[in-house]
Amino acid sequence: MKELRWTSIALAALALGLSGAAIAQSSRYDALANAAFEKDYPTPETSRMLQEELLFQRATQAYLWALPAINIWAMKEGSEKVFGGGYNVLPVWKERIKASTQVTTPNSDVVYAMGYLDLKKDGPIVVEAPAGVQGILDDFFQRPLVGPTTEGRTWTGDVGLAGPDKGKGGTYVLLPPDYKGEPPKGSLPKGAFVYRSRTYNVFLFWRTFFTDPKDLSKPNAQIAATRIYPLGQKASARPMQFPDANGKPADLLFPRDASYFDMMSRFIDSEYVDPSDLDMRGFLHTIGIEKGKPFSPSPEMRSxxxxxxxxGFKISKVVIADMVVKEPGGKYYADRQWVNVFAGEDTSFQSSRTYTNFEQRSGYFTSAYSASPGMVKNIVNAGAKYPVTSRDKDGNFLDGGQSYTLHLPPNIPAKNFWSATVYDGTTASGLDNGQSHPSLNQMDKPVQNPDGSTNLYFGPTAPAGKEKNWLRTVPGKGYFVILRLYSPEKAFFDQTWKPGDIEKVK
Incomplete structure (x- = not known):
């Protein structure tokens, strides 16, 4: 297989900033459209060129389609490489997650625990969730597990305040996708909430809160009360392990090279065949990935x-930077740069019910993991909201070598707490800026202005006397900021309170 000449031409044209019309006039698209056929059949050169193009298109679209799955599969493999695997292993970032752990958009202002369950290997799993945990149960396409219907609604994914246990703690039974019927009577723990997964693999994600950053004993104790075991095997289950995840920093990021497809093959081999995925699995078949068969691309195919x-990775970054904002509701405010990555308020990105919004979906999962109704629905005094921006007030991308300010008016509408975090513009991991955590939060007690408002500062050096309100950035690197509001209040939704834009210091 020869070099992808036409793809290279198009990418070069894009890099030069040529318009769509200019690119269409360039060699690649004309060559594809006008490829030679003789007596109704392709010439050898035409066949070669169009086969390469088909493989390239299938692979690029497969990369984007699989982002939610490979993002979380990379987390599983990276975690198990460092901490080991099994239903009983629940790594905890006991001193809050730091930039040394590479993972998309972590929150340094809560205590995290993340586990990976295998319902194919272990069968139905019981999760005893402690009181005070705000958690998520997602399948490996990062879709919330579907639970029981009570109080006139079907519960999906959320555990804790936004879930059926209402923050009091509860027992959850997780069933694999091919489990038939209901568990036998008497086998379920009393009061258990039964959830079904569409994949064998399940992501368990706990967050616990603190009021004093110097004392994390309570949130750690809450997580340590978690118990996970196969259904009916509590007495014989392996003892729980809670390794300190900051002690051995892990790389949980998905690849941006051909190893992505090796990882995809391992994921496909491990998983249930969902009939709704058969079309996209056909894309994978074209590039040599098929369940139960070895993936061994030739050197030319690997190239x-x-x-x-x-x-595919760069397209995903263009989507989040330039396309999501053009979707309905893609900005929180018409006059500001804050982006709403869950504009459709739907964890499946199907809010219109007539199509899947792949722009919002790939834009989100290239930069983040996990989804639940509590994250996406507009619920006053519950759940969370995540306004995000990579641009300053003037629409320019944030530059780690420049200094900026962000004004937050008085009475920030977060019943639980608010925080601001800086992230690496490429990997979306916490920005490795040399500070203990790349974030500021309400519990850090940043200095307020006389009117109760708060100014935050971003830049390579702190303004004199403003160190307590400053987040360091790295010259030569772009970054973005997430403003988290946990349990957002009415003023956020009716927009009687709005954050300022990030403004460059003149």
């Missing part, structure tokens, strides 16, 4: 996959 992965 093509390398380019497809790099292109």
């Amino acid at each position: 093509l996959l390398e380019r497809a992965a790099q292109t």
Whole structure:
């Protein structure tokens, strides 16, 4: 297989900032559209060129389609490499997650625990969730597990305040996708909430809160009360392990090269065949990935996959930077730069019910993991909201070598707490800025202005006397900021309170 000449031409044109019309006039698209056929059949050169193009397109679209799955699969493999695997292993960032752990958009202002369950290997799993935990149960396409219907609603994914246990703690039974019927009577723990997964693998994500950053004993004790075991095997289950995840920093990021497709093959081999995925699995078949068969691309094919992965990743970044904002509701405020990554208020990105919004979906999962109704629905005094921006007031991308300010008016509408975090513009991991955590939160007690408002500062050096309100940035690197509001209040939703834009210091 020869070099992908036409793909290279198009990417070069994009890099030069040429318009769509200019690119269409360039060699690649004309060559594809006008590829030679003789007596109704393709010439050998046409066949070669169009086969390469088909493989490249299938691989690039497969990269984007699989982002939610490979993002979380990379987390599973990275975690198990460092901490070991099994239903009983629940790594905890006991001193809050730091930038040394590489993972998309972590929150440094809560105590995290993240586990990976295998319902194929272990069968139905019981999770005893402690009181005070705000958690999520997602399948490996990061879709919330579907639970029981009570109080006139069907519960999906959320555990804790936004879930059926209402923050008091509860027992959850997780069933695999091919489990038939209901568990036998008498086998379920009393009062258990039964959830079903569409994949064998399940992501368990706990967050607990603190009021004093110097004393994290309570949130750690809450997580340590978690118990996980196969259904009916509590007495014989392996003892729980809670390794300190900051003690051995892990790389939980998904690849941006051809190894993405190796990882995809391992994921496909491990998983249930969902009939709704058969079309996209056909895309994978074209590039050599099929359940139960070895994935062994030739050197030429691997070279093509390398380019497809790099292109798919860059497309995902263009989507989040320039396309999501053009979707309905893609900005929180018409006059500001804050982006709403869950504009459709739907964890499946199907709010219109007539299509899946792949722009919002790939834009989100290239930069984040996990989803639940509590994150996406507009619920006053519950759940959370995540306004995000990579641009300053003037619409320019944030530059780690420049200094900026952010004004937050008085009475920030977060019943639980608020925080601001800086993230690496490429990996979306916490920005490795040399500070203990790349975030500021309400519990840090940043200095307020006389009117009760708060100014935050971003830049490579702190303004004199403003160190307590400053987040360091890294010259030569772009970054973005997430403003988290836990249990957002009415003033956020009716927009009687609005954050300022991030403004460059003149």
